[in-house]
Amino acid sequence: MDQSSPRRASRSELRCVRALLRASSAAELLAALLTEGPAWITGEGSALYLLDGGMLRLTASHELPEWAHRKYGVVDPASELPAALALRRREPVLLSPQQTSTDYPNTAAGLGTGLVALAVLPLVVDGDPVGSLALALAHRGAVPQRDVELLETLADVAAHRLAHLLHHVHTADPTAGQPSTELPSADGQLISLAVRSAGAGAFERDLVTGETLWDAQAYRAVGLPPPGPTGRAPDLADVVHPEDLPDVQAALAEALATGGPYRISYRVVRPDGAPWRVDEAGEVMLDVHRRPVRTAGLLTGREWRPEPAAAAGSVAAAAAGARSTLLLALTRSLSRAVTVREVTTALTDVARPALGATSVVLDLVDEGRLMPVSPAVFGGPHRAELNRLHDLAGGVMEHVLTRATPLFSEPGQERPGPGVPAAWTVLPLVASGRQVGSCLITFATERSFGREDRTMYSAFAGILAQSLERARLYDVHHERASELQRAMLPRSLPVLPGIASAARYLPSTEGMQIGGDWYDLLRLPGGLVGLVIGDVQGHNAEATAVMGQLRSGLWAYATDGHDPATTLARTSRLLAEMETELFATCLYVVLDPATGALRAARAGHPQPVRIGAAGAAELDLPGGPPLGVLPGVRYPLAEARLEPGETLLAYTDGLVEVRDEDYDESVQRMLGGLELWTAEVGGAGRLERPEALERLADLLTLNVTEREVRQDDVALLLLHRVLAPAAD
Secondary structure, eight states, X not given: OOTTSOOOOOHHHHHHHHHHHHOOSHHHHHHHHHHHSOTTBOOTTEEEEXXXXXXXXXXXXXXXXXXXXXXHSEEOTTSSSHHHHHHHHTSOEEEOHHHHHHTSOBTTTBSOOSOOEEEEEEEEETTEEEEEEEEEEOOSXXXXXXXHHHHHHHHHHHHHHHHHHHHHHHHHOTTSSSOOOOOOOTTSOOOOXXXXXXXXXXXXXXXXXXXXXXXXXXXXXXXXXXXXXXXXXXXHHHHBOTTTHHHHHHHHHHHHHHOEEEEEEEEEOOTTOXXXXXEEEEEEEEOTTSOEEEEEEEEEEEEOOOOSOOOHHHHHHHHHHHHHHHHHHHHHHHHTOOSHHHHHHHIIIIIHHHTTOSEEEEEEEETTEEEEOOOXXXXXHHHHHHHHHHHHHHHHHHHHHHHTOOEEOOTTOOOSSTTOOSEEEEEEEEETTEEEEEEEEEESSOOOOOHHHHHHHHHHHHHHHHHHHHHHHHHHHHHHHHHHHHHTSOSSOOOOTXXXXXXXXXXXXXXXXXXXXXXXXXXXXXXXXXXXXXXESSSSHHHHHHHHHHHHHXXXXXXXXXXXXXHHHHHHHHHHHSSOOOOEEEEEEEEOTTTOEEEEEXXXXXXXXXXXXXXXXXXXXXXXXXXTTSTXXXXXXXXXXXXXXXXXXXXXXXXXXXXXXXXXXXXXHHHHHHHHHHHSTXXXXXXXXXXXXXXXXXXXXXXXXXXXXOOSOEEEEEEEEOSSOOOO
């Protein structure tokens, strides 16, 4: 193959480019990069700056801490900050993890984690500066050149799209004294201006706050006069014809559950009484965790010619069918939820906006009392609002659960106190005759709950109660399984002369089943130390049982004085004789703390890593097949040396594996991070401090603990040879 031929773009890269070209705001551009871009763009701490009034202003961001907003919200283009440097030099600025933690720390909380990399890219079109783009990366070492080139390409696409959008903003306001480079962001202004000539109006719904914004043409599309400069849209229930509302809510529930484009059509209630139909074409945008955060699209109005009047029974049947469709959509969304957290997420992300509600407060019965569930919501302010509502309605929620009858507000009723929502319902959650909890649903405007509405909400309460009961049972079983797994691991590591040690175990969070990862630190005859780490194939109770037998068998062979190669050979034969088809990978290392002499054998397990003043590198240990695959196999015995002050890292593959990424690249990413960590001031010498090894273990598992879903168990063991070994 001709190595000079250009690399073809992958499907995911082309999909990201298409998403960038469809974006209608700075926030959408950043979201497109995070959701459709390469998996190694982690998103947390990413930001987009635009030139405005001679300064770089933070226009869109993702999971950027509040202190960073305050400190870096406005950047002088002449400064030495990365956003300014990248734009001034017209080239990417790459920040290593230690730079992001030491050069740009949170002064209120100390240094950063030390394992976060950042790429800052200039946004330039035809030589004219537009802004800067900062993206957090999963790279722990040097960023490969091919990745840098891909980032530059995506930044070029984003810059051209931003320039196009800015041109339309300027065109819409030609009286401005100079071209404006400020784009409307997610604060409520809309930029879908070019579609007005087609008679379509633009809308935007913030699914986090529940706020909906329309431009002036959107109001005209539904036959309403624009309210003024605010553009805040009326409540959905006040616009959509009552007979069509359940169908609209059902369609929204389906769209919110899956994300992506959607189309719905419905009648509206116009002030002049004229029959009118609105076509809504929009898209549900998801964040990096695949949760819906925003919808945006177009509204087009047209005259509606009613069909001959149907019988009252037919109308009632159609309304009942629409409500059934809505309940079915909500049921499907809740049926996908496995844990209580996932149920609350579905309630927040799908049911709340589909029902047109402002807030949902959920309490569960715990030891005979109603306790609030940690709300699965975005951001602090909304969480504070839910806590306030819970305090306000706590007594009512207990009362309704005792009566087992829903309670609904009435239009025009006097509110009992300040802060009470305009409309609300409190639903008792009862499953199989057992009290599960209560649910408060609030609305921004007054509404009347007819008989059909009350029946629908009562049915929804039953569905929600069943989902929560099932999820609580799952959570209990999963917790017990995790406890069983932990019980089969060492409760603590032994204190041994001449070494320091630290270990971590993190169970999988995906599915009910438990895994077979294990580790051990053994006190061996003659002052030797044994390090064992292994991973039994599979994620179920059998894997855990096999792990327990292997751990006991290997301990017996090791303490009898067998070398690592013989120990693994005997353990492999033991596994082959068990009534199981499972196999296991394993690494067994014997260290003499006094001399640093190290002997090891490896059965299909990842190579251990040596960490020292010179950096971090894998120990090249020859190995054999996993345990139990070939009962009579002989494993090669390798010898090495661990110098004073050096550390040995052993781990299972769950520590580095990332979906849709090559395993070897994931390992290199971890090694690069360790390389940078050792290059910091003090380097590996810091490990002489007692707490430093625990800190390193936390850093190594940081990416794993931050994942929304952990697909595999994770185990790691750090063994550090101290500079001055204590006498035995």
